[in-house]
Amino acid sequence: EAGVAQSPRYKIIEKRQSVAFWCNPISGHATLYWYQQILGQGPKLLIQFQNNGVVDDSQLPKDRFSAERLKGVDSTLKIQPAKLEDSAVYLCASSSPQGVPTDTQYFGPGTRLTVL
Amino acid sequence: LAKTTQPISMDSYEGQEVNITCSHNNIATNDYITWYQQFPSQGPRFIIQGYKTKVTNEVASLFIPADRKSSTLSLPRVSLSDTAVYYCLVGEGPQTGANNLFFGTGTRLTVIP
Numbered sequence: 001e002a003g004v005a006q007s008p009r010y011k012i013i014e015k016r017q018s019v020a021f022w023c024n025p026i027s028g029h030a031t032l033y034w035y036q037q038i039l040g041q042g043p044k045l046l047i048q049f050q051n052n053g054v055v056d057d058s059q060l061p062k063d064r065f066s067a068e069r070l071k072g073v074d075s076t077l078k079i080q081p082a083k084l085e086d087s088a089v090y091l092c093a094s095s096s097p098q099g100v101p102t103d104t105q106y107f108g109p110g111t112r113l114t115v116l
Numbered sequence: 117l118a119k120t121t122q123p124i125s126m127d128s129y130e131g132q133e134v135n136i137t138c139s140h141n142n143i144a145t146n147d148y149i150t151w152y153q154q155f156p157s158q159g160p161r162f163i164i165q166g167y168k169t170k171v172t173n174e175v176a177s178l179f180i181p182a183d184r185k186s187s188t189l190s191l192p193r194v195s196l197s198d199t200a201v202y203y204c205l206v207g208e209g210p211q212t213g214a215n216n217l218f219f220g221t222g223t224r225l226t227v228i229p
Contacts, residue, residue, distance in 0.1 A: 004159075042203055042219030043160065091159050105152075107159025 002026065004108035006092050012114045018080040021111045025073070025094030031055075033105065034067055034077050035091040043091055049075065079113075087115045120204045125224040134191045136223050138204030141185050149180060149187045152203045154222070160203060164189070191225075199227045 005024040013019050025032050030051050035043035046065065047057040051072040060067065064083070069075040079086055089112050093105040121139040128134045140149070148167050152160035164171055166178040166187070177190040191198055201222040 040221075042201075042222050044219070093159065104162045104165070105160075107161065109157070110159055 004092055004094055004106055006090075006108035006111055008111055009109065010112050010114075012116065013082055014116050015084055016081040018078065019082055019113060020076055020078045021090050021092075021113075023075045023077070023092030023108060025075070025092070026096070026106055029094035029096045029106070030072070031095045032069055032075050033093040033095075034075070035093065037089045037091055037110070039088070046077070082113075082115045084115050087113055089113070119218060120206055120220050122202075122204055122220065122223045124221065125226070127226045127228055128194055129228050130195055131193050134194050134198075134225060134227075136189045136191075136202055136204075136225070137186055138189070139186045140204070140206045143184050143206050147184075147206050149178065149184075150205045150207075151176070151178065151189050152205065152219070154201045154203065160219070163202075194225075194227045196227050196229065198225065200225060 004026055007022050011019055023032065032049045034046045036046050037043040044059060045056070046060045047067045048055040049069040052069050064081060065077070065079055067075060067077045075092065077090060089110040091107055091110045093107045095105045119142070122136065126134065126136065148165055150165040151163040153163050154160040164173055164176050164178045166180050168180050168184060171178045179188045179190065187204065189202060201224050203219045203222040205219060
């Protein structure tokens with residue numbers, strides 16, 4: 001079974017520029033998550049999709065971050081404009097209902113963003 | 117959403133059993149406890165999940181006392197490849213909207229030869 005795919009793996013931009021990250025979840029997984037992981041910290045949830053609808057985006061800085069999951073499969077996370085503090089690894093994860101309350105999340109390798 | 121407290125770091129020699137304890141004093145009735153492992157430059161990986169008493173799989177064991185205010189991840193006979201950050205999460209799960217997606221800072225385990 002193919003895992004969660006993310007691209008690009010690395011991105012370097014200057015502050016105030018825009019950037020987009022792409023995620024392809026495991027086939028058939030209805031739930032998709034985007035996390036931000038700053039160096040030395042645990043991942044922080046930015047947004048959670050169930051199919052193509054948003055379940056939770058309470059921690060997404062909506063003035064600069066946006067995400068979409070058209071057709072309920074692939075997803076794109078965008079930052080516009082980027083700030084220095086956005087330097088982090090952006091992780092995508094997906095899960096599928098297993099009949100228990102807490103679904104196992106499968107993570108992609110992440111995109112390391114450096115904002116100069 | 118119950119938050120957790122874990123030791124920041126632990127060291128262990130190869131071949132020893134390692135126990136990492138997580139405190140979650142505000143755990144709710146419907147909350148499950150889930151542990152993830154993260155290697156450098158990789159995303160977290162599910163290890164084990166439980167609700168009460170003891171759960172064991174091919175990788176680890178999870179011990180949960182009756183009051184469920186803490187849990188202990190047990191890794192038997194660790195090897196150098198077990199060096200990673202371990203996260204304890206507590207929550208109901210994605211399907212209910214209130215979910216176990218708060219990772220905290222985790223415990224950095226270093227296995228020494």
